[in-house]
């Protein structure tokens with residue numbers, strides 16, 4: 564398998580492999596975005612619209628890609644982001660991902676909606692490991708997850724603020740996506756052609772659920788827990804809730820889903836330690852700007868007062884370089900980790916991380932950059948500008 568994976572040349576190629584091995588509804592669950600998927604496409608296109616101005620002859624014979632974030636030194640400025648139900652892509656998918664992240668020396672963030680419990684994930688030993696939560700209508704449940712994360716040795720809490728209503732993902736509606744998958748006739752015909760996935764997942768498919776939401780004595784099938792989760796979302800949350808969470812969690816608190824520069828001061832005022840510029844990979848508000856378009860104004864407003872991370876559309880090591888040039892300290896990846904896991908579990912994500920590292924290292928070398936500290940906006944030719952879809956970008 565390892566030799567075979569070495570021929571997967573890019574993250575996009577891993578996506579193609581994932582498409583071939585997954586039932587369509589499962590592939591689309593990860594791949595899709597909200598409504599017209601304009602924001603989803605825009606995230607990637609906005610990176611492509613940025614171009615670089617290489618400056619060789621600066622002695623970049625070796626490159627140091629390491630970055631220290633919240634007290635942990637990562638081997639490159641990348642964190643594997645929170646994606647619900649990684650365990651639907653490969654048995655124990657979350658822990659497979661944890662092991663790949665550990666081996667690669669990068670951080671990983673567990674989703675609230677993981678198929679395993681946060682305690683089980685912690686046992687995989689990834690450092691640093693972050694836990695992602697929401698502000699729930701039942702604040703006691705948010706507190707409970709934070710306390711459980713503390714007890715399980717998580718190094719940061721990530722509060723996602725852009726999932727207060729469930730995004731309108733039309734591919735899931737069209738596919739009749741349910742968990743566990745109960746495909747209609749067309750879906751069934753497609754699923755039976757994905758024999759490898761079906762065989763691997765034969766035990767999980769009977770029991771997969773949102774494990775962190777289980778309650779003693781209550782139904783714990785995925786339908787029941789998905790209902791509970793949906794009912795717990797709170798579109799009425801405010802900055803006061805962030806201030807409250809600050810009093811509950813004493814480690815690094817990171818706000819994920821910041822897109823507006825005017826939210827920087829309230830975030831700092833509420834005592835958060837870092838932000839992720841993110842539109843949830845285009846899965847929530849269709850029509851939102853690309854995250855990399857929103858980044859420069861936010862980074863400027865932050866002015867170095869806290870780490871700024873970014874996710875959405877990072878598909879190349881060169882995209883990481885561009886994000887850092889626009890003021891990010893590091894990036895998160897969402898879908899690419901699921902593609903890697905779907906193809907080969909831990910080894911698949913290891914290959915994905917390897918690709919990012921190789922591409923970032925090469926891009927830095929070709930730009931004449933020896934360390935991340937040397938990256939700034941002067942390496943960009945195309946200054947951020949309005950995005951236009953199609954060839955004109």
Ligand SMILES: Cc1cc2nc3c(=O)[nH]c(=O)nc-3n(C[C@H](O)[C@H](O)[C@H](O)COP(=O)(O)O)c2cc1C
Nearest residue numbers: 593644645646647674723843844875876896897898
């Ligand atoms: C299948 C899937 C599940 C996700 N689940 C969560 C989640 O539970 N919590 C969260 O904060 N973000 C979640 N996200 C969003 C990612 O953390 C991230 O913001 C987004 O995927 C980044 O864009 P990218 O996929 O282009 O890298 C999910 C994304 C995907 C694709």
